[in-house]
Amino acid sequence: MTELSGEPPDLTGETPEAPEPTPEGTVPSVAARLAFYQRAGGVITPLLTALVAFLIGGLVVYATTGKNPVSTYKAIFKGSGLSWLSPVSVHWHTFYPNAVKWTGWNTGNLTALNLQQTLIVVTPLILTGLAVAFAFRCGLFNIGGNGQYTVGAITAVQFGVWFSGLPGPLHVIIAMAAATLAGAAWAGIAGLLKATTGAHEVITTIMLNWIALWIGSYLVGFNGPMQDKREISAPVTKSIAPSAHLHVFWGNPLLQGLHIGFFIALGALVVYWILLNRTTLGYEVRAVGFNAEAARYGGISVARNYFLAMAISGAFAGLAGAIDLLGWEFNLDLISVQTVQIGFIGIAVALLGRNSAIGIFFSALLFGALLNGTSSRNLDPSIFKPELAGNLTRIIQGLVVLFVGADLLILYLWQARKKVRLLQRKAEQA
Amino acid sequence: MVDEAPVLELRGITKRFPGVVANDHVDFDLRRGEVHALLGENGAGKSTLVNVLYGLYHPDEGSILVKGEPIRLHSPKDAIKHGIGMVHQHFMLIPVMTVAENIVLATEPTQGGVLLDYRAANKRVAELSSSFNFAIDPGARVESISVGQQQRVEILKALYRHADILILDEPTAVLTPQEARELFAILKTLTSQGMSVIFITHKLNEVLELADRITVLRRGNRIDTVDRQGATEQGLARMMVGRDVLLRVDKGAPSVAEPLLSIDDLHVIDERGLEAVRGVSFEVRSGEIVGLAGVDGNGQSELIDAISGLQRVSSGTVKLGGRDVTGVNPSSILDLGLGHIPEDRQLRGLVLEFSLAENLALHDFDKPPDSRWGWLFPRQLVRRARDLLKRYDVRGGGPQTRAAALSGGNQQKVVLAREIGRGPSVLIAAQPTRGLDVGAIEFVHRQLVEARDNGKAVLLVSLELDEILSLSDRVLVVYEGRIVAEHGPDVGEEQLGIEMTGGGREVAA
Incomplete structure (x- = not known):
């Protein structure tokens, strides 16, 4: 109650006295409303956060281009392909072929194509979001998703190039497992440092990002050990063997259709939930995250959990790298190693998704749609300037992170509203 | 010595927090030269009331009168201006600074308006201290003096700011019996010089020893104000709790x-x-x-x-x-x-964000029947919690309730249920x-004796x-x-x- 009340801090250091609510009068209704709000707050706050971010993003559009932000957002929505889902009637025949005629998963349809691209972006965002969220539940802030993703991607390429004789599914599994382990090991370094020396994970994961970036640059760059020597003009690795490609289940594989990595990401969401809520490991991680001292007193090894939580986080991010490589990139070039942002967007995904599995799904969808909807391929220059396109996503991402503190703001406004009412009541009485 | 005109009066003070009425039309008056004890269980509204009085909270209803004049307090600054001083339970002192520096802080005497005049500060503090028989060295560092002396520094701080109404929030909680006795002597000196003291406590024996009058609060309501003469521990306890309380622990050889x-x-x-x-x-x-x-x-x-x-x-x-x-x-x-009821139930004893079922499993979640091969069985946790919560009479929530939602007494019962429930030797x-309040203390004591x-x-x-x-x-x-x-x-x-x-x-x- 205290934190929420917006009252001056209690200087006595005691928890303010909170007698039981009286059964009659107006008090319980306020309490009931507040309780309802708090329960609803789990959904309302992130929605408001996103809304405010979009509003300010709209102002940016208006200020820089003078165009109507609504048409800009419409264009982004269209470009994301999410409209494929909205006019269900149009797709009625997709599900009920006898109704009109079966057109199947129409890859020729631009909207369907856009949606496939969006979901391809959503896939790693879910996983890097989970990488941030899992550490968060243990009280750790994993800024290193990007580095862990890079390490995973590099490992996946190498394993995809090797073992080219293996049968498809086995090759995919080996490459993904290796990348997942590599991501786990990379983040595990930060976890180990935290557990043994207390080195702050924010610092170490940022450092590890840079180390991953430059190791990757060396490996992939000109004359690097992984560079494809046949390519004299481009710093890029060999392409992975076809047996390591993820199966494309929707759309044309040649046109970068949607691969089964999407379902792996959805599976990861389930794993995340089960791991946290149905295993002793999850119990320990949550206990340490909520109150490390109580966990220690309870007989839980805090250091062990710091290490494990970071390693599992890194596993999610490493898997993200593998899925991108095996799903649609197939090789890794220097520029992508140096400009990848997926891990950082994962922070915004986790924050907006409130570290819950379902929340992460929806916020990954939002950011995926934004990223793909603003990609220059989908742009109509008459609606907004290409220069603004990608940056608008970044602006909204930044605003989301900024507004995650919105809980406080909203509760403050709630309090203020209550005060205004009391004043009104007083004025009426007078 | 006690004269009849109140130096301070609170009329109909009501303070609401979301979901609770911390003070419900509380009346209170303080006479010149008296020690007026504010007695009540935790959560009775004592701290809220004095925080209103010290300008930290703004009452939703009611008025404050100092020497008959209605006043409005917007902040502790206003309270100090009206001669109200407060000594918090946790001292607000800067350990590395000297006694005098702490006392003059924010109202430092200066030389030419810029430089701190240490000598003047020390002198004024020494004068003040000796006029009340405080025996404190103004030049000593706060970290090097005892807790009892630190408390006197806090009192001097208020006096230095010309307070004639002194609020002491649970002042004896940190003191040894000797120090407490010394404090009482100081308070008697102060009141004999015309100061008035509001003394917050939940210890009945102190009230009967020190106070001239006693106001009892329960659940935000003022139950009664009584003179010390004729008051008994048993009677006060009944007023605080609302029922008869066993003050002495009943135990055999x-x-x-x-x-x-x-x-x-x-x-x-x-x-x-x-x-x-x-x-x-x-x-x-x-x-x-x-x-x-x-x-x-x-x-x-x-x-x-x-x-x-x-x-x-x-x-x-x-x-x-x-x-x-x-x-x-x-x-x-x-x-x-080993069963271990830890010193601090909120910091150690409980994971406040966990449900009661999860809290009760804190030591046993990693072995059957709570879990097997790393797989947790939440239903088993709930089943055990339901049983323990009933046996230890935990009120205010079920197995799925978050621990943070319980009152202190019930939180402690959860800790007891876990620690004693495991059957330690x-x-x-x-x-x-x-x-904890009197009722919960009684429960905890009974449990300890039963364990013995x-x-x-x-x-x-x-x-x-x-x-x-x-x-x-x-x-x-x-x-x-x-x-x-x-x-x-x-x-x-x-x-x-x-x-x-x-x-x-x-x-x-």
């Missing part, structure tokens, strides 16, 4: 058997690298409660942590039921039959009733001498990391007080 906890020449180094426990040896036997009395910070916490494996033992041994557990990890020690209870009667060895560590004396079958006194004395249950409070502050070292056992 101990039937002591074999030692279950043996500590031998234990040494522990604390986090700062200092030796906090310096060669402690004692035994706790089946069927007895051993009380460990001492002023806070004399090695009690480190001793408990060393026994429960949370802190490394530098030398010596800890035996649990005859088995050497020195250096064994905490979860194994818990499994070998040795039970350590550290400050088991801190911050069931043949457990109970080690009670408490800063409350009343508690030590009413529960213990033997009393050990700890001072600067050593056991300096051992007594039977009928030792006097005075004697313990002297030994707790190092006065009894000559007669150390």
Whole structure:
């Protein structure tokens, strides 16, 4: 109650006295409303956060281009392909072929194509979001998703190039497992440092990002050990063997259709939930995250959990790298190693998704749609300037992170509203 | 000496927090030269009321009158301006600064408006201090003086700002009996010079010793204001709780058997690298409660942590039921039959964001029937919680309720349910009733005595001498990391007080 009340801090250091609510009068209704709000707050706050971010993003559009932000957002929505889902009637025949005629998963349809691209972006965002969220539940802030993703991607390429004789599914599994382990090991370094020396994970994961970036640059760059020597003009690795490609289940594989990595990401969401809520490991991680001292007193090894939580986080991010490589990139070039942002967007995904599995799904969808909807391929220059396109996503991402503190703001406004009412009541009485 | 015109009056003060009415039309008046005690359980609304009075909270309804004039307090600054001073339970002093510097802080005398005039500051503080017989060196650093003296610095701070109404929030909670006595003498000097004192407490004996009048609050309501003459502990307790309360612990003679906890020449180094426990040896036997009395910070916490494996033992041994557990990890020690009610239930005893079911599983979640092969069975957690919550009469929530939503007393019951419910052979209870109200204290005490009667060895560590004396079958006194004395249950409070502050070292056992 205290934190929420917006009252001056209690200087006595005691928890303010909170007698039981009286059964009659107006008090319980306020309490009931507040309780309802708090329960609803789990959904309302992130929605408001996103809304405010979009509003300010709209102002940016208006200020820089003078165009109507609504048409800009419409264009982004269209470009994301999410409209494929909205006019269900149009797709009625997709599900009920006898109704009109079966057109199947129409890859020729631009909207369907856009949606496939969006979901391809959503896939790693879910996983890097989970990488941030899992550490968060243990009280750790994993800024290193990007580095862990890079390490995973590099490992996946190498394993995809090797073992080219293996049968498809086995090759995919080996490459993904290796990348997942590599991501786990990379983040595990930060976890180990935290557990043994207390080195702050924010610092170490940022450092590890840079180390991953430059190791990757060396490996992939000109004359690097992984560079494809046949390519004299481009710093890029060999392409992975076809047996390591993820199966494309929707759309044309040649046109970068949607691969089964999407379902792996959805599976990861389930794993995340089960791991946290149905295993002793999850119990320990949550206990340490909520109150490390109580966990220690309870007989839980805090250091062990710091290490494990970071390693599992890194596993999610490493898997993200593998899925991108095996799903649609197939090789890794220097520029992508140096400009990848997926891990950082994962922070915004986790924050907006409130570290819950379902929340992460929806916020990954939002950011995926934004990223793909603003990609220059989908742009109509008459609606907004290409220069603004990608940056608008970044602006909204930044605003989301900024507004995650919105809980406080909203509760403050709630309090203020209550005060205004009391004043009104007083004025009426007078 | 007590004259009739009130220097301060609160009329119909109402303060609401979301979901609760902390003060419901409370009236209060303070006469010149009196000590007026504000008595009530935790959560009765005492702190809220004085925070309103000190300008920290704004009342939703009601008015404040100082010397008959209605005033509005927007901040503590306003309160100070009207001569109201407050001494918080936790002191607001800067340890590295001197007494005088702390006292003049924010109203420093200056030379030419820029430079701090140390000499003037020291002189004025010295004058003030001697005029009230405070015996404080203005040049001493705050960190080097005792807690009792620090409290006097806080009082001087208020006096320096020309306070004539002094609010003391649970002032004796941090003091030894001797220091408390000295404080009472100071307060009597102050009132004899025309100051008025509001004294917040939940200790009945202090009220009867010191106060001229007593106002009892319960659940935000003023129950009554009574004169000390004619007031009794039993009567006040009934007003506080709303029913008859057993103030004395009812217990039979101990039937002591074999030692279950043996500590031998234990040494522990604390986090700062200092030796906090310096060669402690004692035994706790089946069927007895051993009380460990001492002023806070004399090695009690480190001793408990060393026994429960949370802190490394530098030398010596800890035996649990005859088995050497020195250096064994905490979860194994818990499994070998230790129950540990920790000092701070919110920091340690509970994961406040966890449900009660999860909290009750804190020691056992990793073994059957709670889990198997790392797989947790939430339904089993809930089943056990339902049983324990019923047995220990936890109110205010079910197995799925978050621990944070419970009151302090019920939170402590959850901790007791977990620690005693596991059936340990040795039970350590550290400050088991801190911050609890009279009713909950009664419950906790009964549980401890019951544990003893069931043949457990109970080690009670408490800063409350009343508690030590009413529960213990033997009393050990700890001072600067050593056991300096051992007594039977009928030792006097005075004697313990002297030994707790190092006065009894000559007669150390």
